[in-house]
Amino acid sequence: MRWLHVAGKFLISVGVGFLLFVLWTLYGTGIYTAQQQRQLAEEFDRLPAFERQSPEGNPLPPGPPPGYDPAPGAPVFRMHLPTIEDKPMMVVEGVDTEELKLGPGHYPSCRAGFERPLCTAWDEIFPGEKGRVIVSGHRTTYGQPFWALDEMEKGDPIHFETRWGDFTYRVTDKQIVPADSQAIVVSSKKYEVVLTTCNPKYSAAERLIVFAELETEAAR
Amino acid sequence: MKRSWKSKLLELLVWAAVAVGTAVVLVMLSEKLLPANF
DSSP: OHHHHHHHHHHHHHHHHHHHHHHIIIIIHHHHHHHHHHHHHHHHHHSOOOOSBOTTSOBOOSSOOTTOOOOTTOEEEEEEOTTTOSSOEEEEEOOSHHHHTTSOEEOOBSSTTOOTTSSBSSOOOOTTSSEEEEEEOOSSSTTOTTTTGGGOOTTOEEEEEETTEEEEEEEEEEEEEETTOOTTOSOOSSEEEEEEEEESTTOOSEEEEEEEEEEEEEOO | OOOOHHHHHHHHHHHHHHHHHHHHHHHHHHHHHSOTTO
C-alpha cells in the first residue's frame, strides 16, 4: 500500500499548489501592481510638462507633442474614476499581458514594441485629443483597477492628469460585448474615452465597455 | 524502521517543490489562456 501513501501525499501537494495559485492570483498580483504603480507615479511626476505654445507664442492643440511615442509599459497619464476608486491610477502604454500587470493600459498605435491585434493602424489618441482614447484594465487580478466598472453610470466623471493638461470626461453609455469583439477599436470623430475590461467578475466570457465624452480641460 | 529527520525533511521539500511547481504551471497557463485584461 506504499503507492497509495505516495499518491495521497502527491494529491495533497497538488492541492496546496492550487491554493497557492488562487492566493497569488487574488492577492499576490495586487501587491505586485501596487508596487509598480508607486514607481510609475514617481516616474510620471518627474516628467516635465509639455509646452502648450509654439515657439511663436501660438497656442497648440491639446495633446502630446508630435513624435511622442512612449515605450511599452511607460507611464502616460493618471486616471481617476472617483465614483468607484478612492485613488487615481497610473495608466501605462500598451495593453498586452505584461503592460496590464503594471496597471490600466492605453491602446497604442502599431509601431516598434506593439503588435497586432493589440494596437491600432491609425495614430493613437491621448486625452484631450479628437478621437477615441482606449484604456483597458484588469477586472479581477493585478490590482483589479476596473473591479467596479459596472457601477459607473451616465454622467459620472473620469479625470485625466497628463503632461499637457487636465481633462474631465463624463460617462455617456455602457455596453457588454462578446469577448472577441474588436468593435471598440475604431477611429472616432468625437472627443471620447472608452474603458474596457472583462465581464462578469471572475470570468472572461464577455467584455464590459464604458463610453465617456470630453467635458472640460485645463492647461497645466 | 525509523526514518531520520534528514530523510523526512527531504521528503517535505520534495512535496513543497511539487506544490510550488503546480502553482507556477497554473500561473503560466492562466496567463496564456486568459485574456490580458482578466
